[in-house]
Amino acid sequence: MTDRSGAPVVVGVDGSPTALDAVRVAAREAAARHRPLRVVHAFIWPLYAASHGPVPAAPPDAGLRQEAEKLVREAVDEARKVSAELAVTGHVVDGAAAPVLVRESRDGALLVLGHRGLGGFADLLVGSVAVHLSARADCPVLVVRGEPRADGPVVVGVDGSALSDEAIGFAFAEAAQRGTSLVAVHAWRYPRPAGPGDIVPLVYDAEELAAEEERVLAESLAGWTERYPEVPVRHRLVAATPARALVEESTNAQLTVVGAHGRGAFRGLLLGSVSHAVLHHARSPLAIVRHRRGGDAS
Ligand SMILES: Nc1ncnc2c1ncn2[C@@H]1O[C@H](COP(=O)(O)OP(=O)(O)OP(=O)(O)O)[C@@H](O)[C@H]1O
Ligand SMILES: [Mg+2]
Incomplete structure (x- = not known):
């Protein structure tokens, strides 16, 4: 089990303005969590075809490494502007x-x-590195869009699954740290089969169903509201598809939080369909939370 008690916040930079937005968000996160910040640029040597003869020990990089070091230095300076003590x-x-x-x-x-x-x-909404890490990182991933904003609530998607519970915990901690409120969104539409081979009734009582869905939401939040009494919570029970509801709510949020997957049928999926859709269409920074392979660390 990895001990992550002193674990850093890590930010990936590639020299783009968007990555610098990410640096500013990462610096705030690190400062608020009292953790160090690690700015990382992955640098790949220019590739040579093997058939060109003996491969030199280090290919001539035409100053590329110095460029890489410079962009990292600039990102580090940007982080220090957010917090000098970081x-x-x-x-x-x-x-x-x-x-x-x-x-x-x-x-x-x-x-x-x-x-x-x-x-x-x-025309890409999300780049390939961000998509890959959203599905495969071993810690929560925060995908930043635009300048960090200090207004608006933290929004969290709730579906009653174990991972959505982790997402709720993450969202409460973020709301507490940012001094803002939490909007807990639970979307539902039709009666759901409870398991494989289950038969969905043709006739059902919509009010009863809504009450049942409200119960899912309330039960999911119960323990957390006790732990974070200072965070005002609003329940949003929405009759829509979950992705649409979350994208809609993300418009006014300063952060939206989802689990990497929910209680859907394809448990082997690295990123569930709702998380995938929200990753591509969210209108504010999105945190994707997953179970850690190496034990807890937050
Ligand atoms: N070489 C890299 N080293 C470190 N972080 C990186 C690197 N490349 C990308 N990132 C991080 O991933 C984020 C998203 O970049 P990504 O590469 O996914 O988008 P893109 O460049 O627009 O699309 P693509 O590379 O798929 O054409 C960047 O803002 C940055 O935080
Ligand atoms: Mg890229």
Whole structure:
């Protein structure tokens, strides 16, 4: 089991303005959690085809490494502007972004990324590194969109699953730390089969169902409201698909929080369909929470 009691907040940077937004958010998170901040740039040497003859010990990089070190230095300076007391270190790590950041996430308390980077496909909503880490990181991932904002509530998606419970815990801690309220969203539409082969009734009482869904929401929040009595909580029971409801609520939020997957049928999925849709369409920074492979660390 990894001991993450002194674990840093990690932020990935690639020289893009969006990654610098991520640095400012990461610096605030690290300061609020009393953790160090680790700024990481994954640097991959220009690749050479093996057929070109003997591979030099270190390929000529035309100053690329110095560029990488410079962009990390700039990111570290940006973090120090947020908090002068913050312990910040900058690192250029050899390797491709996705595997380097997955490794970083094993010892991290939180991984912060921009929703986009330097990639060339202008119409992408979320870049490939952010998508990969949202599904595979071993710590919570915060995907940042735009400048950090201090207004609006923290929004959390609740579905009664174990992971949504972790997401609720994360969301309460964030709301408490930011001094804001929490909006707990539970979306439902039709009677759900309780298990495989279950038969859904053709006739049902909508009011009774709504009361049942409200019970799911209230029970999911019960322990947490006792633990964070200072956080005002609003219940939002919405008759819509969960992804649509969460994207809608994310518009006015300063942070939206979901579990990496819910109580859906495909438990092997690394990212559930709701989390996947919200990752692509959320209108504010999104935290994706998952069970840790190496034990608890928050
Ligand atoms: N080489 C890297 N090292 C560290 N972090 C990175 C690196 N590349 C991307 N990131 C992080 O991931 C975030 C999202 O970038 P991503 O690469 O996913 O988007 P993109 O460049 O727009 O798309 P793509 O690379 O898929 O074309 C960045 O804002 C940054 O936080
Ligand atoms: Mg990229």
